[in-house]
Amino acid sequence: xxxxxxxxxxxxxxxxxxxAGIIVFIFASYGPPASxxxxxxxxxxxxxxxxxxxxxxxxxxxxxxxxxxxxxxxxIGMAIGGFIAGRTFSVPVCDVPQLWEKRFGKSRxxxxxxxxxGGFLILFGARLAGGCTLGLFISGSTQLAISGLYFGxxxxxxxxxxxRLVYGKTGKGES
Amino acid sequence: xxxxxxxxxxxxxxxxxxxxxxxTDANKMALAHLMREPEIPQFMLLAVTFSAxxxxxxxxxxxxxxMVLPTSIVATGLAAxxxxxxxxxxxxxxxxxxxxAGEGRMDAIFALLGGxxxxxxxxxxxxxxxxxxxxxxxxxxxxxxxWFGSYWLGLVVLVAAxxxxxxxxxxxxxxxxx
Numbered sequence: 001x002x003x004x005x006x007x008x009x010x011x012x013x014x015x016x017x018x019x020a021g022i023i024v025f026i027f028a029s030y031g032p033p034a035s036x037x038x039x040x041x042x043x044x045x046x047x048x049x050x051x052x053x054x055x056x057x058x059x060x061x062x063x064x065x066x067x068x069x070x071x072x073x074x075x076i077g078m079a080i081g082g083f084i085a086g087r088t089f090s091v092p093v094c095d096v097p098q099l100w101e102k103r104f105g106k107s108r109x110x111x112x113x114x115x116x117x118g119g120f121l122i123l124f125g126a127r128l129a130g131g132c133t134l135g136l137f138i139s140g141s142t143q144l145a146i147s148g149l150y151f152g153x154x155x156x157x158x159x160x161x162x163x164r165l166v167y168g169k170t171g172k173g174e175s
Numbered sequence: 176x177x178x179x180x181x182x183x184x185x186x187x188x189x190x191x192x193x194x195x196x197x198x199t200d201a202n203k204m205a206l207a208h209l210m211r212e213p214e215i216p217q218f219m220l221l222a223v224t225f226s227a228x229x230x231x232x233x234x235x236x237x238x239x240x241x242m243v244l245p246t247s248i249v250a251t252g253l254a255a256x257x258x259x260x261x262x263x264x265x266x267x268x269x270x271x272x273x274x275x276a277g278e279g280r281m282d283a284i285f286a287l288l289g290g291x292x293x294x295x296x297x298x299x300x301x302x303x304x305x306x307x308x309x310x311x312x313x314x315x316x317x318x319x320x321x322w323f324g325s326y327w328l329g330l331v332v333l334v335a336a337x338x339x340x341x342x343x344x345x346x347x348x349x350x351x352x353x
Contacts, residue, residue, distance in 0.1 A: 020225030035270035060298035070182035077186020082274030085194035097202035118265025119289025125258030158259025163208035
């Protein structure tokens with residue numbers, strides 16, 4: 001059902017050009033953009049003072065820089081960018097997405113448990129592959145990397161299948 | 176210090192744009208995955224298209240740093256399956272959950288916490304999983320340029336394939352919100 005008022009979201013083409021401009025700027029000023037590495041960097045910062053011996057012996061922490069790095073600043077910047085964008089946007093945020101609520105009810109606990117589990121899987125997968133949607137698919141494909149394209153095709157296919165299993169036909173044709 | 180300021184600036188700009196296109200909204204992401212809204216996947220693929228062309232320009236003038244990750248048939252593929260399950264379930268990926276958390280979405284904060292747990296779990300298992308799954312089927316840092324004989328031709332193939340995919344998504348995906 002089409003609504004009369006125009007969408008508050010940016011149109012695809014100008015938004016893609018804007019993001020590509022940022023990505024090219026990042027390649028020029030830093031290197032391939034990445035966000036899943038920021039999680040490891042953050043953990044390294046938290047764990048280093050607590051269990052220095054453990055962090056020192058683990059390869060995964062050794063291969064990435066600590067919190068005083070571009071990678072950490074980038075994910076913090078993403079949160080700030082999201083904050084600024086959210087404060088200046090007409091659509092309010094909700095803790096439980098509408099479609100999820102139609103399928104599983106209003107329970108915040110259920111939704112938060114699901115996103116925690118989902119978050120665990122995306123980071124476990126991203127660290128195994130060496131990157132995420134940005135660090136492997138977008139950065140990699142921009143550099144023509146087969147790894148990025150291979151990862152990208154599978155993540156889209158599997159997430160589409162998973163979403164079908166999770167939501168079924170929930171809310172289809174209502175909005 | 177410059178690196179930190181550049182990272183912050185880049186992150187703020189990136190987070191702002193992905194919020195404005197709706198990629199931080201797990202509801203819109205679910206509708207994209209369910210083939211009911213085409214905008215987010217089209218946005219992602221077009222962003223790669225323009226970035227690849229822009230990077231080609233950068234390389235022509237010798238600016239910037241690139242790093243191609245190796246393709247491991249088993250590890251990259253298995254990782255993508257695990258990642259896809261998490262993405263389809265939560266509607267967040269490692270980048271969007273930071274921006275969505277900043278936006279004030281509580282479920283994204285839990286995705287972020289889950290992500291920290293997942294990264295910590297992988298870091299613990301790195302020494303076991305990388306030699307077992309990643310190294311044996313690693314093909315090295317191969318690119319479309321290697322496959323097609325020249326970087327230029329690889330870029331043309333990539334742009335054509337991505338534009339074809341964007342067109343196909345426009346045909347196959349529904350348009351629930353407009």
